[in-house]
Amino acid sequence: MRKIFTVLTAGLLAMILAGCGATPGTSDSEYAAKYKAAVEPLAHVATVDASYKSAGGMGRSGDVFLHADTSDRETMLDVLREAFPALVDSAAGDPEVNLAIQVISADGASAVSPTDLGYSGTGSLTSYRQFLGK
Incomplete structure (x- = not known):
């Protein structure tokens, strides 16, 4: 009986931890590439650096x-x-992520971010959506 309980507990724990990961089939680099592709074609954008990191059930962050x-x-x-x-x-449809967004000047001396547009939230997708009314 104890072995059955142990196996069931381990299986349940594995299922819970698997649910904390990114969407199946989507890697960190795919998320970063998707965000980069969304803004690369905009006027006055010379280059885009995008990153995304899943911290194994401890949250996600990106730039x-x-x-x-x-x-x-x-x-x-x-x-x-x-x-x-x-x-x-x-x-x-993506998992919640804290996403830093900046537009950096050509000379690298200055940058603007959502706070320059009046945003004062946490930097999460949810708070961005709320600010933008989406």
Whole structure:
């Protein structure tokens, strides 16, 4: 009886931990590539660095850094106004993730982020969606 209980407990634990992972068949690099593809074609975006990391049931985090072809702050804010909802839309159906989003100037001296648009949340997809009304 004790062996059966042990096997059932181990099986239940394995199922619970498996549920904490990313969507089956989707790797961290695939998430990063999807976020990158959502913003690469935008005007004034020279390059995009995107990363995504699943921490084995302890949460997920990612970064999307858009390198602008300009250092003009207003143009960078315009890029962010397009990129921010595009990224959130591209993440529809994805697991919750804390996602840092920045538009970095061509000279690397400055950057803008969702806080420059009035956002003051936690950086999670849920809080981004709430801010954007999605």
